[in-house]
Structures are given as C-alpha cells and as structure tokens.
Amino acid sequence: MTTPPARILIVDDEAPIRRFLRVALEAQGHHVTEAATGRAGIEAVALTTPEAVILDLGLPDLDGREVLMRLREWSQVPVLVLSVRADEAEKVALLDAGAQDYVTKPFGVGELLARLRGLLRDRSASAPHGAVLQIADLAIDAAARSVTKAGEAIHLTRKEFDLLWLLVSNAGRLVTQGAALEHVWGPAHREDSQYLRVFIRQLRTKIGDDAGDPRYIFTEAGVGYRFTNT
Numbered sequence: 001m002t003t004p005p006a007r008i009l010i011v012d013d014e015a016p017i018r019r020f021l022r023v024a025l026e027a028q029g030h031h032v033t034e035a036a037t038g039r040a041g042i043e044a045v046a047l048t049t050p051e052a053v054i055l056d057l058g059l060p061d062l063d064g065r066e067v068l069m070r071l072r073e074w075s076q077v078p079v080l081v082l083s084v085r086a087d088e089a090e091k092v093a094l095l096d097a098g099a100q101d102y103v104t105k106p107f108g109v110g111e112l113l114a115r116l117r118g119l120l121r122d123r124s125a126s127a128p129h130g131a132v133l134q135i136a137d138l139a140i141d142a143a144a145r146s147v148t149k150a151g152e153a154i155h156l157t158r159k160e161f162d163l164l165w166l167l168v169s170n171a172g173r174l175v176t177q178g179a180a181l182e183h184v185w186g187p188a189h190r191e192d193s194q195y196l197r198v199f200i201r202q203l204r205t206k207i208g209d210d211a212g213d214p215r216y217i218f219t220e221a222g223v224g225y226r227f228t229n230t
Contacts, residue, residue, distance in 0.1 A: 004029075004120075005028070005029035005030050005031065006030050006031070006050075006051040006052060006120050007030070007031045007033070007048060007049070007050045007051050007052075007183065008025050008030045008031070008032050008033070008050055008051070008052050008053075008054065008116070009032075009033045009034075009035065009041065009044050009045060009048065009050040009052070009053045009054070010022065010025075010032060010033070010034050010035070010053075010054045011034075011035045011036075011037075011038065011040075011041030011044075011053060011054065011055045011056060011059070011064075011067065012034075012036070012054070012055075012056035012059075012082065013036050013037065013056065013058070013059050013060050014056070015036070017056070017082075018034045018036070020109075021054060021112075022034065024109045024112075024113065025113075025116075028113065031182070031183075031186055031187070032187065033048050033050065033182060033187070036060075037059055037060055037061045037062070038059040038061050038062030038063070038064065038066065038067040039061055039062060041053070041055065041059075041067055042067060042070055042071060044179075045071060045075055045077055046075075046170065046173060047170070047173075047175060047176060047179035048179050048182065048183050049077075049166060049169055049170065049183070050077060051077070051078070051120060052077065052078045052079075052080065052116060052119050052120060053071075053077055053078070053079045053080070054080050054082050054112075054116075055067060055068065055079050055080065055081050055082065055099075056081075056082050056083060057081060057082075057083040057085055057094075058083065058084065058085075064081065064083065064094075065093070065094060065097060068081075068094065068097050068098055068099055069097055069098070071098075072097065072098040078100045078119040078120070079098065079099045079100055080099070080100060080101045080102075080103065080112075080115055080116060080119055081094050081099045081101070081102045081103070082103050082105060082107065082112070083102070083103075083104065083105060084104065084105045085104075086104045100119050101115045101118070101119060103115055133168055133169070135168055135171060135216070135227075135228075136215070136216070136228075137149055137150040138168075138207060138216070140164065140165065140168055142165060145158075145161050147161070147164065147207070149207060149208060154206050154207060155206070156203075156206060159184055159185070159199060160199060160202060160203055160206070162183070162184045163180065163183075163184050163196075163199050163200070163203060164203055164207075166180060166183050166184065167180075167217065167225060167226075167227035168227050170227065171227045171228065172226070172227070172228070173226065174220055174223065174224050174225075174226050175224050175225055175226070175227075176223060176224040177193050177196055177223065177224045177225075178190045178191075179224070180196055180224065180225065181193070181195065181196055184196075184199075200217060200219075200225060203217065204216075204217060214228075215228065216228055
C-alpha cells in the first residue's frame with residue numbers, strides 16, 4: 001500500500017546515511033530536507049513543517065532524546081527514531097517521550113519505508129479534517145484547500161495555497177526564502193528566489209495585501225517572510 005508524497009525531515013549527522021535515505025525516500029515521491037545536528041533539526045521542523053521526522057539519537061550537539069523532548073513542547077510531528085541503540089529500555093523511554101516508532105541500525109530500507117508509511121497513514125487518519133485556521137478576516141481550510149476573505153471565496157493555485165499554508169501555519173515566525181522554496185517547489189529550487197517573489201506578489205494581490213503597508217505578509221529583506229498572527 002502506498003501513501004501520498006510527504007515532506008520528510010532527516011536529522012542525522014552521518015552524511016552517507018542521509019544520502020541513502022534521501023535516495024530511498026525521493027524514489028517514493030517524498031520531498032526530503034536534511035539536518036546534521038539536533039539544533040538544526042529543531043529549526044527545520046519550525047521552518048519547513050515536515051509531515052514526519054526521521055531522527056538519529058547520536059547527534060553531535062544534542063542527544064536525540066533531548067531533541068524529541070524539545071519538539072514535543074510545541075509540535076506533534078510524527079517522529080521515527082533511527083539509532084544503533086537497541087536496548088529495550090531505551091526504546092520504551094523514547095516512545096514514552098513522544099516518538100511514534102523506532103528502527104535500529106543497521107536497518108533494511110524496506111522495513112523503514114513500511115514503518116514510515118504507517119506513521120503517515122496514522123497522521124492522515126488522525127488529522128482534524130474539519131479544522132479551519134482563522135487569521136483576521138481570512139479563513140484557511142487545509143483539508144478542503146480553500147480560502148475565504150470576509151466570507152468571499154478566493155481562488156488559489158495549488159502552489160499558491162501551499163505557500164500560504166506554510167506561512168499561516170508558522171504565523172508570527174520567520175520563514176526563510178530557502179525553506180519556502182524547498183517546501184513548495186522542492187530541494188532543487190532552493191536558490192530560485194524569483195519563483196518566491198512572483199508567488200508572494202500573486203498571493204498579496206489575491207488576499208488584498210499591500211507590500212508597502214502589509215496587513216498579512218511582512219518581508220524580512222533578503223531573508224524571508226513573516227505572516228502576522230493578529
């Protein structure tokens with residue numbers, strides 16, 4: 001059984017492992033982001049809103065368990081722990097701390113992909129399909145992929161909606177240009193900032209925002225964008 005493509009974050013300090021996982025995941029259609037340290041992984045969750053995280057425990061700056069505990073202070077993103085530590089007590093502690101599953105190194109890619117499919121199916125089944133995010137007079141329905149302003153429907157293309165959802169789901173936080181490009185267009189377009197400028201301009205036009213006096217989307221020159229949450 002297959003699952004729809006998803007955004008997957010790999011947090012592992014071993015470059016060969018990251019490359020191996022990227023190839024396997026991208027072959028399944030997933031969009032992959034990488035982080036080599038715990039702190040970079042936490043930041044990547046905030047900026048790229050992945051749908052699942054593959055987390056190594058033996059990171060150079062923070063232990064993976066601490067990374068997981070910090071994530072669980074504000075995020076419920078599904079986490080699949082990947083580690084050489086095979087002790088049962090360690091596995092139980094990680095699951096109790098909020099991990100959804102645990103795979104021991106060395107691992108078979110077939111098993112890892114099967115475990116990941118289970119995580120993504122569980123996430124989809126438990127998603128609040130009726131939830132609508134309301135910011136000022138904008139109402140964004142993630143399940144229906146629809147937007148209204150003061151009750152009037154706004155037509156957005158698929159990528160326009162993906163970009164808007166990334167911004168509003170990180171309302172009040174800076175979304176870097178690179179993170180937005182990777183999230184919406186994929187890793188190969190991380191440097192194509194012109195794409196982003198064009199789509200931000202289109203979004204502003206459609207939701208009635210003014211770049212000179214913004215109400216919703218604020219530009220951090222040369223860095224990224226921030227969506228107001230008030």
